[in-house]
Amino acid sequence: MQHEWWRGAVIYQVYPRSFADSNSDGIGDLRGIIGKMPYLASLGVQALWISPFFKSPMRDFGYDIADYRAIDPMFGSMDDFDALIESAHGHGLRIIIDQVFSHTSIDHEWFAQSRQSQDNPKSDWYVWADAKPDGSAPNNWLSIFGGNAWQWDSRRKQYYLHNFLVDQPDLNFHNPEVQEAVLDNVKFWLDKGVDGFRLDAFNFCFHDRELRDNPAKPPEARTGRGYSPDNPYAFQYHYHNNTQPEMIPFIRRLRALFDQYEGITTVAELNSEDSLATMAEYSGPDKLHMGYSFELAADEFSVQHIRDTVRAFESRVVDGYPCWSISNHDVQRVMTRWLHDEAPPYAANLLNAMLLSLRGSVCVYQGQELGLPEADVAFEDLQDPFGVAFWPAFKGRDGCRTPMPWANTLHGDFMVSDNGSKPWLPVDPRHLQLSVDTQEHHADSVLVGFRRFTAWRASRPELTLGSITMLDTAEPVLAFTRTHEGSTLFCAFNLSGTTATLSDLPKGLSPLDGHGLTAGALTDDGLTLELPAYGLFYSLLPEP
Template identity: 55%
Template sequence: MASEMAKTVDANWWRGAVIYQIYPRSFQDTTGDGLGDIRGITERLPHVASLGVDAIWLSPFFTSPMADMGYDVSDYCNVDPMFGTLADFDEMMEEAHRLGLKVIIDQVISHTSDRHPWFIESRSSRTNPKADWYVWADPKPDGTAPTNWLSIFGGPGWEWDGVRKQYYMHNFLISQPDLNFHNPEVQDAMLDTVRFWLDRGVDGFRLDTVNYYFHDKQLRNNPPMVYDTEGAGMETDTNPYSMQNHLYDKTQPENIEFLKRLRSLLDSYEARATVGEVGDGPRSLNTLALYTTGNDKLHMCYTFDFLGPAFDASYIRNVMTTVADTVSNGWVCWAFSNHDVIRHVTRFIEAPEEQDRVAKLSITLLSALRGSICLYQGEELGLTEAELEFEDLRDPYGIRFWPAFKGRDGCRTPMVWEAQAPHAGFTTGSKTWLPVPANHASRAVDAQEAMPDSVLDHYRATLAFRKAHAALIDGDMTFLDTNQDLLAFVREKRGEKLLFVFNLTRQPQDFTLPTRLGDVLPVDLPGFTSRIEAGVAKLDALDVFCARL
């Protein structure tokens, strides 16, 4: 019977899936130490399942010194004691599967912690068995670093090691040395860590910095980034990383063959999937196309295109049409928020009273786009970015660039479950690892459960609407001509046609329905009423019109 059931598993479950990201240290604490844990995730999985999502994605929970909150791994095949045990993980996964949720875990394989046994051995000499497992290079004759490469976390991308009398490369923290993927033994070792979790039953992997695996073997310097005469495109933060054109420290052609090896491994198991994070500046969408086209590399990728401040029709249409033009049979995963960026409600609102409206419109738009989607814990409550004091920060990136940039802790504060409970029900302890803002607690899950028109209620209804229409899962998407203040498109599959018109402005807008569309039957979306007057769709500010064609 079990084998017969296994045969019915949809190998393409990830295509059009809704994935809910859980940041383990901020989801639910069951021990009272103020830090979330795996048993807390298990306890709160019914809430996640109630949203109507298809999968969860867990940010890193592996053994780690936690210099970068777990993205500095010292043991890829174990659970850090602060989160629990492997047995806790197995119980969590069993409960997720019982609730119909797939389990995706983060794989951070471009670099390790400097406390990983591999690096400890590698730095001990130039002749040990793992001497070539990391990116080591001699200094220039004047003692300076081998190249001009920079770290995303500030400063040079190289650190001197007095034992080997060489520099090692690090794209992130000094304590996160980059692995040398040009060494086949490194590739084999990393694939073994993936196999460990596949054998344990995980359904997929979110691949951190998936275009950072390889570096240029010739160690060529990056050229400066060229902007137009007015500086258009230059980032407004104070990180000089954006001043380089990163031609040689990432996104190397050798990555393609490794991704094929990874895909071959996953294809040897049933119904597994990958979603890659691509951070490649203006080339991101082209890199995404390269990594997902052909059905022999990654299943899908996401970029940072929708993780910035832009929330207007012309920008979204430009991104979507660029994807359509560059990605043939590949697949995209869209998100407005995650653990690395300011929460999207804060980025998108122009006034506090817009909070709920923008939260609802955002998920309606995300659910209507072609692709899979990722939701970040707390966005179903319409949470805004938390305002934190410098002394509260834990994020090394935020501490490094304060006060010009406040870092990522504002989106990582604890999940709020009970409005009247201490620490909003996140912990029974006396303190949380990051503060719980009062304006978050008032929007807790239990408070919104009692409100029929809440953001939480809207998320559930909207995801149910999406799931009920095959055209929204993986149907075709065709844009219609409009003025640049409106975003209009048709989603279509097997004869079902749905028209969407989004008004992302703060002014009412009219959309004259093209006669070639034929009969237009308005469809009321959750939270939004679709109105037609004399062949014209009437939209309020921050509104959406939907119709069946």
């Protein structure tokens, strides 16, 4: 199973701008990651997903790539990347890099050529369309970042499509040359020794050839999916600007390339009208290894939502595989989003354990192992164009992207020295109290609990490889079983800040220790479970 190391793996997301700054310029870099490799290895994770570090004008902080094969100087050099690969592998960690297929930066040389005329060699490499007779955009498609998804270009006298920022023109994947160029870039990084790819906005690669209008969405349906309901993007069903049937043949071409290398994995970010169905459709033996969506990174926090989400995926999957996440660089940190900063820090242990007990692989966002809340970033400090555009109803993504607090010192020791400069985003004072150095010395800290739990999880094949059955329990207790090779593990989680009970348990349960987290207890008859606030319980089910 070595070639399928990714099944049940814990993948730690590094947002390089904010992880560790080795040269004190206020921006994290590759050398900073290398310097923290012993810490990363100590977390008990199997892989690092590193957000984009490629050459970019940084209008969307690296997700607008200007050169897929170059390291942006702010992050270091190709030699630094080679050293990072070597260091990670030396610590037993694999490297997954972020790739953005669907669009490039407006500064990419491909777009510079494409926009020159309607008959140049790369004229059809991006999605261009004529204006309507009245000069308006070709259709009603909207950008996730607000407003029309079409931008007029005076050189070509046509509109180009941008599903995201106006500076992020969409590639035309209907053109075979574009597919070949993308696959060639993937091969470049495979040959460099990476172990996998996280594919950003992956289902946006293809658009509807006929450019049909998207239908309107009623107000009651404008929820979830990773963007604010105040955003007009939520006003449409996005049936035509993404998730097209042509994706499947391209996915199979991509998988064929990956299969030429040993031990490669892929996890694709999927944000469609039915993301769970897309996860199931896009993953499998001849497709992507895993799908990743926003269902558990949404605002709703309840037993019903988690149970319904997992059941919905399991009911649709044939041979695909999920990757679950409750936090990332695009959404509010989970301690704020789900617990509204009202819960004690140890509640983070419950959230992490619940996530790490689901069937599938797991993405953990940097700082999640510390229980960090969303940072409070003042308007004048905002960097995210998404937040600037929708302030104050939506404050953007900067609050989850502030620097990692390594110590309770100036700037959290994010920068290696105090040269008078400041980090690109301010460090929230509340984060300093939860810094790595502070938690390292407390046996009951979230960080120590995270390490204990990942070590225990690695010893339980039921949690890493088993099937899952969600149980019908009432709020606030989430319960399910994980079964592997005849051994069934019963798992229960109190999602609330008050004591909860679960009755009518099967006979013969007994607490399974070793995870090191706050556990519930069985009553004298053994048929009722009492769970403390944010407590959990594991037990092997007796053999029939």
